[in-house]
Amino acid sequence: MEVDVVVVGGGAMGSAAAWQLSRRGRSVVLLEQFEQGHHIGASHGATRNFNMAYAEADYLDLVTEAKDLWDELAGESGRQFLDLVGLVNHGNAGQLKAVRSAHAERGIESHFMTASEAANRWQGMNFRGDVLVVPGSGRVRAAEALAALREAAEAHGARFEYSTPVRDIRVAGDHRAVVVTDSAEITARRVVVTAGAWTSKLLGNLVRLPRLVVTQEQPAHFTPLDDSLAWPSFNHNPDPDDPRDDYWYSPVYGMLTPGEGIKAGWHGVGPVTDPDARSFTPEPVQLDALVRYVREWLPGVDPASAVPISCTYTSTANEDFVLDRFGPIVVGAGFSGHGFKFTPAVGRVLADLADGGAAPARFTARR
Numbered sequence: 019m020e021v022d023v024v025v026v027g028g029g030a031m032g033s034a035a036a037w038q039l040s041r042r043g044r045s046v047v048l049l050e051q052f053e054q055g056h057h058i059g060a061s062h063g064a065t066r067n068f069n070m071a072y073a074e075a076d077y078l079d080l081v082t083e084a085k086d087l088w089d090e091l092a093g094e095s096g097r098q099f100l101d102l103v104g105l106v107n108h109g110n111a112g113q114l115k116a117v118r119s120a121h122a123e124r125g126i127e128s129h130f131m132t133a134s135e136a137a138n139r140w141q142g143m144n145f146r147g148d149v150l151v152v153p154g155s156g157r158v159r160a161a162e163a164l165a166a167l168r169e170a171a172e173a174h175g176a177r178f179e180y181s182t183p184v185r186d187i188r189v190a191g192d193h194r195a196v197v198v199t200d201s202a203e204i205t206a207r208r209v210v211v212t213a214g215a216w217t218s219k220l221l222g223n224l225v226r227l228p229r230l231v232v233t234q235e236q237p238a239h240f241t242p243l244d245d246s247l248a249w250p251s252f253n254h255n256p257d258p259d260d261p262r263d264d265y266w267y268s269p270v271y272g273m274l275t276p277g278e279g280i281k282a283g284w285h286g287v288g289p290v291t292d293p294d295a296r297s298f299t300p301e302p303v304q305l306d307a308l309v310r311y312v313r314e315w316l317p318g319v320d321p322a323s324a325v326p327i328s329c330t331y332t333s334t335a336n337e338d339f340v341l342d343r344f345g346p347i348v349v350g351a352g353f354s355g356h357g358f359k360f361t362p363a364v365g366r367v368l369a370d371l372a373d374g375g376a377a378p379a380r381f382t383a384r385r
Contacts, residue, residue, distance in 0.1 A: 104153050113255060279319070
């Protein structure tokens, strides 16, 4: 079989790349090693934060584009994917001022509230210092978006094959590679690898990537005490000058997941793991610390109601994404922890790379 592009990995980024490529008229086959809707990687779950609180120009460019593309996907599918309930950012005042300054330069709406003003508006939360509110942020309906990306890609002619592990990728020139599965060999002009926690295992020494660390993360859902309370999405950074935050493992993120509760979690500090040998069992000390955080900062939920979730992060040392091409191999990796909001824009960048274009310099593996 011969096609223009094989996409390896059917999570959010691979599905978005297939959508972007197929709508350009490319013949696309996507291969996913697990069944559709599996919970073994990083793209499952009902919601993710949609957060525009970045100070870096590259990320602001990408998230602004992503917002427009989420709306385009909504137009194609007839479904809504962004719930712009607002997002509050608090803690570390210096970081928040840098974000607000970057927003002001670009005309992105955001503003500061005092802690008392924020607590009066969002009575399920506690605040210590000034709060940066981004009204045009909120959450992404992640599970619905994943299904819609597949449907949109298939509507443009892409083919998705689940339960189809890739056993080998053989490079046969700058514009030719062969992808080997248990039942077929597929020749393609480009192979887009978006394999999440399996990226390094799959590619081996085929391309030179920055070190990708796979961790098992354990956010949890907590039951609200009052269903009438309004909940924004949130990011909370520890205050480096306040010893009361010394027990924190990292910044905390969270949002309402309708029907499941308030999701809260540490960011990228779970135990390093082999994605094929995960325990799926919460690390008890980190979970206890998360429950303590919820008890102190989220008075609108029951801290004893924690239902842990297990997922993987695949992270670079500086948390920047990897978006690059090596001959016929295009790689998208290192998204975990803050990538999902960018999904359709990342799909566009991966499609550009497959078509011979370039990614922003920040995201290239060889910078």
